[in-house]
Amino acid sequence: DAKTTQPPSMDCAEGRAANLPCNHSTISGNEYVYWYRQIHSQGPQYIIHGLKNNETNEMASLIITEDRKSSTLILPHATLRDTAVYYCMGGYSTLTFGKGTMLLVSP
Amino acid sequence: DTGVSQNPRHKITKRGQNVTFRCDPISEHNRLYWYRQTLGQGPEFLTYFQNEAQLEKSRLLSDRFSAERPKGSFSTLEIQRTEQGDSAMYLCASSPKTYTGALKFYNEQFFGPGTRLTVL
Numbered sequence A: 001d002a003k004t005t006q007p008p009s010m011d012c013a014e015g016r017a018a019n020l021p022c023n024h025s026t027i028s029g030n031e032y033v034y035w036y037r038q039i040h041s042q043g044p045q046y047i048i049h050g051l052k053n054n055e056t057n058e059m060a061s062l063i064i065t066e067d068r069k070s071s072t073l074i075l076p077h078a079t080l081r082d083t084a085v086y087y088c089m090g091g092y093s094t095l096t097f098g099k100g101t102m103l104l105v106s107p
Numbered sequence B: 001d002t003g004v005s006q007n008p009r010h011k012i013t014k015r016g017q018n019v020t021f022r023c024d025p026i027s028e029h030n031r032l033y034w035y036r037q038t039l040g041q042g043p044e045f046l047t048y049f050q051n052e053a054q055l056e057k058s059r060l061l062s063d064r065f066s067a068e069r070p071k072g073s074f075s076t077l078e079i080q081r082t083e084q085g086d087s088a089m090y091l092c093a094s095s096p097k098t099y100t101g102a103l104k105f106y107n108e109q110f111f112g113p114g115t116r117l118t119v120l
Helices: none
Strands: A009-013 A018-023 A032-038 A045-050 A061-064 A070-075 A084-091 A101-106 B005-007 B010-013 B019-024 B031-037 B044-050 B053-057 B065-068 B075-079 B088-095 B098-100 B103-105 B115-119
Touching (some): A009 A018, A018 A032, A018 A084, A018 A101, A032 A061, A045 A061, A045 A070, A070 A084, B005 B088, B031 B075, B044 B065, B075 B088
Parallel strands (some): A009 A101
Antiparallel strands (some): A018 A070, A061 A070, B005 B019, B031 B088, B065 B075, B098 B103
16 A cells, blocks of 8 residues: 655645545555545544546545645635544555644634 | 444444444445544555455554454444554445446545554
C-alpha cells in the first residue's frame, strides 16, 4: 500500500470550504485513493475514493493530480459536525491508515 | 439498524485471560475486516475474510489471535492469554462487491462502533 503524508491538523471556519491535502507519491498504478474520516469515539466512515479522475459525491469532492502523487479532499461548506480525523490512503482491497489530519471546524 | 454491529462494546479483563469479540456485518456483504486502533493512532489492519475464507492476515496478528467466519456471516476474534499491550479498540468492517464493467471491487468499507478492550 502507498505511504501517505498529511498535515497533522487543520482549522476551518463553519460554512467555508475545507481543503485537505494528501501526498501519496509511492502510489502504484492500480491503487485507489481513499478518504475516510473518524469522528471521536466512532468507527471510521467512508467518504470517497478515486483512481485517476476527479470525483464528487454528496459528502465531498476529490481532486487527484495528473501524476497521482497527491490529492485534495474538499468539503465545500464545512459544518461543526465535520470536525473529525480525516485519513487519506492508497490501496486496493485493504486499507493502511496513517495518523490522518485532525480537522477542527469552528463557529 | 442495518449497520455493522459489534459485541460487546466494552470488555475489561485480567492479563492472561481469553476474550472473544463478535462482529455482525451488513447482510450480504462478502468481505469482513478486523482492525485494531490504539489511542492517537489510525486503525491497523489485522485480517479479512471473503465469505468464510480468511484471505489475508497482518503480521500484527500473533499466534494468540484467531479469527473465524464460519458460515460467511458473522465473525469472531479471539485473543488468548491477553497482555496489557492488547488494550485497544477492535474495529470490524464489511464491504459489498461492486462492479465496474466486468471488474469486481470492494471499495467502500462500513465500520462498526468497535469493541474497547482493557487488559488489567
